Amino acid sequence: MPDFKVTDEELIARFQEGEERAFNEIVFRYKDRLLNFVYRFLNDIDKAEDLVQDTFLKVYTHKHSYQEIAKFSTWLYTIAGNLARTELRKLKRRKTYSISDLSYDNKEYEIPLIDNPESQIESSDFSQNLQKAMNLLPPDFKTMVILRDIQELSYEDISKIVGVPIGTVKSRINRGRLKLQSMLKH
Amino acid sequence: MNCYNFEANISAYIDGELNQSDWKGFTEHQQNCTACKSKLKGVRELLGNMKTIPEVTTSDDFFKGLQRKIETHENRSSIIAKIVEFKPFGMNPLQALGFAAVVTFMVISSFMLFNTDRLPVVHFDELSRENQLNVPAGLPEQSAYPQQNPAMMASDHNQADSTKDKNHGNAPNYDNQMQLVNQQGRP
Structure with a gap:
C-alpha cells in the first residue's frame, strides 16, 4: 500500500541512502501522472x-x-519534460526524412498541407480535438499548458520545470489557451 | 481597457490575479465588447473541458519493463566497472596501455634494425643511368636533363653569346625564322 504520509523528499532521501522500497513508492506515486x-x-x-x-x-x-x-x-517533471522534448525532436526529424524520401508515386498518399491548420480538426470527440490542437502548439507552450491545465501544477513549479520566469510562463499559458480555444472553435 | 489588453489578461482574470483597477477595466470591457466576451467564455469552457478528459494509465507490464531497463543498465555498468577495475600486472588501465605501446614500438623497431636481409637494395647509380637512357626520342638530352651535361650547356651558352654579339648586343637574331614565316605567308 502506498504511504502518502511520507513526503516525496523523504522518499528520495531514503532511496539515496539505499532503501530500494522508497524508489518503488516513488514510481507508484508518479507513474500515471507522468504518463x-x-x-x-x-x-x-x-x-x-x-x-x-x-x-x-x-x-x-x-x-x-x-x-x-x-x-x-x-x-521529476524536468527530467520527463527534457526526455519528451528530445523525443519530439527525433520524431519530427524522422517525419521530415520519411516525407522527403518518398518517391513520386508515394507522394500521392501524402497528407496535403492545409494553409489554415485550424481546419485540420474535424473530429467530434473533444479529447481527440484537444490532442490535435495541442500538437499544433509550439513545444514550450504545449508543455506549460499541459502542466498547468491538465497536471494542475502551480505557476511557480512550472517556472522551475521549464526554466523560464513566472511572467513568461503566465503569458505563454494565456496565449496557449487562446490559441487552443480559437482552434477548437473552428 | 482595449481588446489587446483584455486578451492578455484573460488568464489572470480567471486565476483571480488582477488588481482592482485592472479588474474593473476588464469587466467593463467585457460588457461592451461581444467578441472579447465570447473569447473569455471560450477559454472558460476549454479549461472546464480539459479537466474532464480521460486519464491514461500505465500498462500492467510497466514495472517489469522498468525492472528490465534497470537490470540492463546495471549489467552494462558492471561490465564498464570490470574494465576499469581490470589491473594487468597490478597496473591501472592507462599504465598498462602505455606499457603495451612501448613494448610494441620496441618489437617493431628491433625488427627493422636487425632484420635487414629481406629489405630491397636500391642502387642509385644504376637508377640515374637508366633515367638518362629513358629520354624520349626526338628530344635533345640537354633539354630534358640540362644539369647532367655541363659541357653541352657551356657550348649552348657560348653559341647564344656569339648570336648576341652579332645582333648589336641584346636582342637575339630571329632573321631566319622571320624569312621562313614570310615565305609561308605568301600565296
Missing part, C-alpha cells in the same frame, strides 16, 4: 510509457543528483 503529461506531449501511448520508464531509470541512476533545494516533483 499523462508525456502522453499529451507525444500523443503516442507506447512511446510515452517507454519515456516514463526512462525517466524513472534516470532517477534510479542519478539519484544523488537530486538535492533538496527544489521539490522532488519539479525535478
Whole structure:
C-alpha cells in the first residue's frame, strides 16, 4: 500500500541512502501522472510509457543528483519534460526524412498541407480535438499548458520545470489557451 | 481597457490575479465588447473541458519493463566497472596501455634494425643511368636533363653569346625564322 504520509523528499532521501522500497513508492506515486503529461506531449501511448520508464531509470541512476533545494516533483517533471522534448525532436526529424524520401508515386498518399491548420480538426470527440490542437502548439507552450491545465501544477513549479520566469510562463499559458480555444472553435 | 489588453489578461482574470483597477477595466470591457466576451467564455469552457478528459494509465507490464531497463543498465555498468577495475600486472588501465605501446614500438623497431636481409637494395647509380637512357626520342638530352651535361650547356651558352654579339648586343637574331614565316605567308 502506498504511504502518502511520507513526503516525496523523504522518499528520495531514503532511496539515496539505499532503501530500494522508497524508489518503488516513488514510481507508484508518479507513474500515471507522468504518463499523462508525456502522453499529451507525444500523443503516442507506447512511446510515452517507454519515456516514463526512462525517466524513472534516470532517477534510479542519478539519484544523488537530486538535492533538496527544489521539490522532488519539479525535478521529476524536468527530467520527463527534457526526455519528451528530445523525443519530439527525433520524431519530427524522422517525419521530415520519411516525407522527403518518398518517391513520386508515394507522394500521392501524402497528407496535403492545409494553409489554415485550424481546419485540420474535424473530429467530434473533444479529447481527440484537444490532442490535435495541442500538437499544433509550439513545444514550450504545449508543455506549460499541459502542466498547468491538465497536471494542475502551480505557476511557480512550472517556472522551475521549464526554466523560464513566472511572467513568461503566465503569458505563454494565456496565449496557449487562446490559441487552443480559437482552434477548437473552428 | 482595449481588446489587446483584455486578451492578455484573460488568464489572470480567471486565476483571480488582477488588481482592482485592472479588474474593473476588464469587466467593463467585457460588457461592451461581444467578441472579447465570447473569447473569455471560450477559454472558460476549454479549461472546464480539459479537466474532464480521460486519464491514461500505465500498462500492467510497466514495472517489469522498468525492472528490465534497470537490470540492463546495471549489467552494462558492471561490465564498464570490470574494465576499469581490470589491473594487468597490478597496473591501472592507462599504465598498462602505455606499457603495451612501448613494448610494441620496441618489437617493431628491433625488427627493422636487425632484420635487414629481406629489405630491397636500391642502387642509385644504376637508377640515374637508366633515367638518362629513358629520354624520349626526338628530344635533345640537354633539354630534358640540362644539369647532367655541363659541357653541352657551356657550348649552348657560348653559341647564344656569339648570336648576341652579332645582333648589336641584346636582342637575339630571329632573321631566319622571320624569312621562313614570310615565305609561308605568301600565296
